Amino acid sequence: MRGMGRVRWGRSERSAAARDERAAAGMRRLLLEGFRASTPLEAARVVAAVLADRLGAERTAVLFFTGPGRLQVQLATVGIAPTVEAAIRESLDRLERDPTRSPGWTRNRTATAVEVVPDVTGHPIRPGGVVDLCGGRAYLGVPLLGPDGPVGTVICCVGAPRRWRAEEIEDATRLAMGGAAVIEAARRGEAERRTRSELEYRATHDPLTGLVNRGAFADQLTHALEACDGCGVAVLVVDLDRFKQVNDRLGHAAGDRLLELAAKRLAAAVRPTDVVGRLGGDEFAAAMTAEQAGPVALGTAERIATSLALPFALGPDTAAVEASVGVAVSPDHGRDAETLLANADAAMYHAKRTGRAFSLYRLVAGAPPALRRPAG
Structure with missing residues (x-):
């Protein structure tokens, strides 16, 4: 151009x-x-x-x-x-x-x-x-x-x-x-x-012990129940006896330290695949799956009770507490997290009342839910 x-x-x-x-x-x-x-x-x-x-x-x-x-x-x-x-x-x-x-x-x-x-x-x-x-x-x-x-x-x-x-x-x-x-x-x-x-992490864990909190424990228990195929899921509820006396005698700082140490002993008493949580106060819980969940859970409950019965060194002081452990196993004692926790809790209170270290939840054969009772 x-x-x-x-x-x-x-x-x-x-x-x-x-x-x-x-x-x-x-x-x-x-x-x-x-x-x-x-x-x-x-x-x-x-x-x-x-x-x-x-x-x-x-x-x-x-x-x-x-x-x-x-x-x-x-x-x-x-x-x-x-x-x-x-x-x-x-x-x-x-x-x-x-x-x-x-x-x-x-x-x-x-x-x-x-x-x-x-x-x-x-x-x-x-x-x-x-x-x-x-x-x-x-x-x-x-x-x-x-x-x-x-x-x-x-x-x-x-x-x-x-x-x-x-x-x-x-x-x-x-x-x-x-x-x-x-x-x-x-x-x-x-x-x-x-x-x-x-x-x-803060939303799902107890800030004192680092264990999962009640909500997260229930969620993980639900997941375990859904994933379980041909095996049982056991729940253990653990309550520390005489913990209030430790708080009253040595103060809340010592009580907090005892809870931290108790959480470590609990974690050491279960398998690495088991879940340990703090439900609140001096109450803890553990969940586990196994083909023979009942015997595994009872063996774990005995280890936990034995471990927590040992004295706790709290700075210059020493405190002795014991544990009451309740056990519930699916599907016999419930098929959902809420029922298992409630029944393990009932078994724990039965152990506390009867002076036993641990107790397995049992049902009266053929009785409706309103007539359920814990027994050793």
Whole structure:
């Protein structure tokens, strides 16, 4: 078409366009992979890999703080041998105990500009730490800048003198800004998951003993009953005798300590696959499945009673309590969690009244539910 001339790019324009495309591709990769990272360490590894590729660095390390205002540092590397990485980690451990060991790292904690070193032999301040351990002759120290200041630094090393170009420094700065964003995003995500996990744990566990609480115990018992195929499910309800006297004589702190110790003894007396929970106060419960659930449960009840009858050391004092244990087994004593717990509770009170250590719930043959009675 007349009047339309072909646009011809010179070598410099083509070179600039190619450089811009490489920089854009690096940023796309950084954001795409970095925001997928589930932990700050995974995000930092992405940052290290992208910067290493963009700068052609032989060895790259990302050092970042575990949280705002914290000295503790984590490390992600690319191209660094495991033995060297171990030496760096050891150096960081010493640094956390004594930050004055590394003036360079002290500068990096507050630096907001890239540190450009084409040759360490002529640098006014002889670098140490990561650069020395990596055998770096030239390096860039690029700060990871978050909204509240530096969150870490990226150190890109090569083993020979190198004059870093202005466009490389500019690209490294941009990528480091994106790197700080993905690390911070991963840190926030990790903190949110930790908070959710803690809230879920508090909703299902007793804060004093760490055992599952009544609601969670009933849920797990229900799941066990639903999953049981050709086996029985046994429930044991355990009540501590004379616990009130311990509270009255030694105080609530001693009583709480006794409950903690009793919970540990209970957990040690059952199998690893069994469930132990605190129903409230000084009452606990255990649930177990077995082909011969009755004999297994009675053997467990005897172990629990024997264990809890031993004296408890409560600081300078010693307290002696005993346990009353009630046992109910499905399907004979109930087919749902509520019924089994109620019947095991009735058996426990029968054991307490009769002075027995444990009692198995029994039913009067053919009697309606209103005439059920516990018996030893």
